[in-house]
Amino acid sequence: MTLKPRKDLLDIASLTDDEIQFVLENAVSFKDLFKRSVKKVPPLRGQTVLTLFYEPSTRTRSSFEVAASRLSADVTHFDIESSSVVKGESVLDTVETLEAMRVDYIVVRHKQAGIPSLIAKNTRASVINAGDGWHAHPTQALLDAFTLQEIHKDLRGCRALIVGDIQHSRVARSTSLIFRRLGMQVAYLAPGSMMPREVPAEVPQFGNWHDALEWKPDVVYLLRVQSERLDEPFFPNAAEYHKHYGLTQERVEIIRERGLHLMHPGPVNRGVEITDAGMAYERSLINTQVENGIAVRMSVLYWLRPGAPLS
Amino acid sequence: MPKASRTLLTPAQMAESIADLAQKICEAHPAEEPIALAGIFTRGVPLAKRLAGELVKLGRPKPLVGTLDITQYRDDLSTFQMVPKLEGSEIAFDLDGLDVILCDEVIYTGRSVRAALDELYNFGRPKRVQLAVLVDRCGRELPVQPDFAALKVTLQPGERVAVRFQEVDPAGDSCIIESQPSSR
Numbered sequence: 001m002t003l004k005p006r007k008d009l010l011d012i013a014s015l016t017d018d019e020i021q022f023v024l025e026n027a028v029s030f031k032d033l034f035k036r037s038v039k040k041v042p043p044l045r046g047q048t049v050l051t052l053f054y055e056p057s058t059r060t061r062s063s064f065e066v067a068a069s070r071l072s073a074d075v076t077h078f079d080i081e082s083s084s085v086v087k088g089e090s091v092l093d094t095v096e097t098l099e100a101m102r103v104d105y106i107v108v109r110h111k112q113a114g115i116p117s118l119i120a121k122n123t124r125a126s127v128i129n130a131g132d133g134w135h136a137h138p139t140q141a142l143l144d145a146f147t148l149q150e151i152h153k154d155l156r157g158c159r160a161l162i163v164g165d166i167q168h169s170r171v172a173r174s175t176s177l178i179f180r181r182l183g184m185q186v187a188y189l190a191p192g193s194m195m196p197r198e199v200p201a202e203v204p205q206f207g208n209w210h211d212a213l214e215w216k217p218d219v220v221y222l223l224r225v226q227s228e229r230l231d232e233p234f235f236p237n238a239a240e241y242h243k244h245y246g247l248t249q250e251r252v253e254i255i256r257e258r259g260l261h262l263m264h265p266g267p268v269n270r271g272v273e274i275t276d277a278g279m280a281y282e283r284s285l286i287n288t289q290v291e292n293g294i295a296v297r298m299s300v301l302y303w304l305r306p307g308a309p310l311s
Numbered sequence: 312m313p314k315a316s317r318t319l320l321t322p323a324q325m326a327e328s329i330a331d332l333a334q335k336i337c338e339a340h341p342a343e344e345p346i347a348l349a350g351i352f353t354r355g356v357p358l359a360k361r362l363a364g365e366l367v368k369l370g371r372p373k374p375l376v377g378t379l380d381i382t383q384y385r386d387d388l389s390t391f392q393m394v395p396k397l398e399g400s401e402i403a404f405d406l407d408g409l410d411v412i413l414c415d416e417v418i419y420t421g422r423s424v425r426a427a428l429d430e431l432y433n434f435g436r437p438k439r440v441q442l443a444v445l446v447d448r449c450g451r452e453l454p455v456q457p458d459f460a461a462l463k464v465t466l467q468p469g470e471r472v473a474v475r476f477q478e479v480d481p482a483g484d485s486c487i488i489e490s491q492p493s494s495r
Contacts, residue, residue: 002393022396029380029399038433043383302383303394 005305008120008127011136012177020142020181023299027146030302031295033070043302044073047104052078052094052119053130054085054110059266059290060130060140064107067297073105091115095122104306108132126304128297134170140265141174143296145182147289148219151261156183161212163245164223164273165194171265172223176203187215191245193235208244209251219261219285222247225272238272246271247278261285319446319464319472320486328461329358332443333365335459339441340410347375347411347437351427352398355379355415357476358445362414377402377434379413384426406435412443412459416474419448421455446472446486464488 003022012020033039049068051061061077068075078098085094091110098106105126108116113135120127131137145155152158160179166172166188176186180202187204188195189212199205206212225241235241242248247255247262252275255262262284268274278284320328340346346366350359356378363374380398382388413427424442431440447460464472470490477483 001396002391003396004392005394022394026397029397032399032401036434040433041383042429043388302397305389305394 003303005303005308006126007304007306007308007310008116008129009138009300009304010117010120010127010129012138012141012174012181013136015138017181019303020145020178023142023296023303024146024149026302027142027292027295027299030070030298031292034291034295040070040072042072044068044071044104047073047306048102049073049075049105049107049301050078050098050101050103050125051075051130052080052098052106052108054080054108054115055131057109057130060109060293061107063290063293064128064130064139064297067294068105068301070294071298071301073301076103091119092122095119098125099123105301105304120310124307126306126308128300128304131170134168134173136174137170137265138174139293139297139300140171141178142300143289143293144175144221144263144265145178146296147263147285147292148179148184148261149182150288150292151285152218154183155179157185158183158219159185159187159215159217160219160221161187161189161206161215161217162221162223163189163212163247165225166190166223167194167196168226169223175221175265187212187217189245191236191241213254213258217260219263220247220255221263222268222273222278224265224267225269227269227272238269242272242275245273247274249275249277252277252281256281256283259283263289266290315490316473316487318485318487320462322484325445325474325484325486328445329361330365330368332445332459332461333362333369336362336412336443337366337369337371339458342371344410345372345375347377347404347406347409348443349377349379349402349411349413349427349431351413351415351423352378352380352382353479354474354476355413357478358416358443359414360478361476362412362443375404375409377404379427379430381423381426381430384430386422386426400430400434402431402434406431406437408436408438410439410441411437412441414443416444416476417446417448417472418442418444418455418457418460419450419472421451421453424455425453445474448472 107128109130113133116129189206264286348359350356380400382395441458443459444457447463449465475485
């Protein structure tokens with residue numbers, strides 16, 4: 001099987017089912033590499049991958065950097081803190097600079113939705129959205145789907161309960177979309193202030209764990225509580241959040257009894273959305289998600305092609 | 312547009328040729344030396360498996376068989392119009408110190424073999440690497456020659472050898488010359 005390359009990966013919504021399958025299936029081969037002593041393959045030899053993060057990130061950025069290195073690309077980081085961006089250079093000025101450097105792939109994260117798309121329209125390089133505002137985080141969604149597919153080969157009918165600040169989460173947006181595209185059922189558990197105003201009719205909304213667990217999920221997907229939001233009005237404080245919506249010791253016992261899997265995009269806030277016992281839970285997929293993130297990002301980089309026609 | 316084609320080997324002749332190849336390999340390798348076969352995707356894989364079967368029939372211990380998906384090692388990957396799906400390579404044994412025979416159904420330019428050698432060395436350091444092919448098609452672009460070949464042909468421009476194996480091709484075994492170049 002072959003597939004047409006795309007120039008950019010900006011969100012999940014614009015991917016076809018075949019494209020999603022292609023990325024997920026090739027990721028299996030990339031993950032196999034990790035068992036070998038030589039984990040490197042040559043398809044991006046001579047290509048430059050640049051990470052352009054306007055928002056701090058350690059995990060996603062290093063995941064992309066490891067993925068690109070394993071594909072033999074040259075990897076470089078555009079350091080925003082020390083760049084002229086802090087002196088007021090616009091995003092498009094920066095892109096022009098990168099264009100002149102002839103980088104081939106730009107991995108971008110920005111607090112404002114739509115910036116990766118704007119960059120993509122103004123460069124020949126392939127652009128990968130590594131998170132833009134509340135909009136999308138497509139590689140997170142792909143790695144989440146890949147991780148669950150390793151456990152349930154056919155995801156149709158599988159139920160995921162997403163817990164946390166859904167309204168302000170690009171992870172929730174992208175991941176729930178890909179889960180539903182793959183035939184899963186998704187439900188949300190969140191305080192009213194964190195529930196999106198518009199939720200698709202087929203997504204049940206719960207306000208407490210008891211009702212949510214009655215829905216019989218197969219996997220519990222905890223979102224990271226952004227600490228800066230905890231002080232905002234209408235948001236619970238950390239202790240309240242933990243008590244009502246966090247994965248407490250007691251709730252760990254319940255999901256253990258029911259054999260549910262546990263996911264989290266990281267980094268976790270211990271004592272807020274998850275307790276220490278949750279981190280040690282034997283059906284936690286959190287570390288697997290990290291490992292799979294590299295394989296899936298390799299698969300995305302392998303598929304995209306700089307200069308490919310926009311679709 | 313229909314392709315004109317002529318038969319190079321019938322299925323029965325294909326089977327004989329593979330048995331001949333196994334015989335040549337046996338003659339070149341002392342019985343006590345273990346042999347590993349590495350099939351190059353797609354059709355080097357069934358060839359390697361059949362050669363392994365023939366070697367057993369000749370009284371040899373069952374050879375180790377691995378597979379190599381050379382897609383990511385191809386020198387022309389970035390020029391493909393379409394991105395190939397990866398099959399994944401599998402060498403589930405220690406290569407160090409082994410005699411390894413790469414298997415492919417046809418050698419033509421030699422570029423696939425170059426890619427396969429590159430990949431093979433990421434799995435270990437074999438003692439010796441050789442190449443077995445069903446058809447040696449003239450037209451090398453690299454200094455690479457097969458050690459074992461059942462058949463050697465020179466084709467006209469626009470012709471190509473197409474070998475099919477029932478393990479991967481529903482229409483069954485065939486070895487033909489097609490008079491229209493493949494399009495990639």
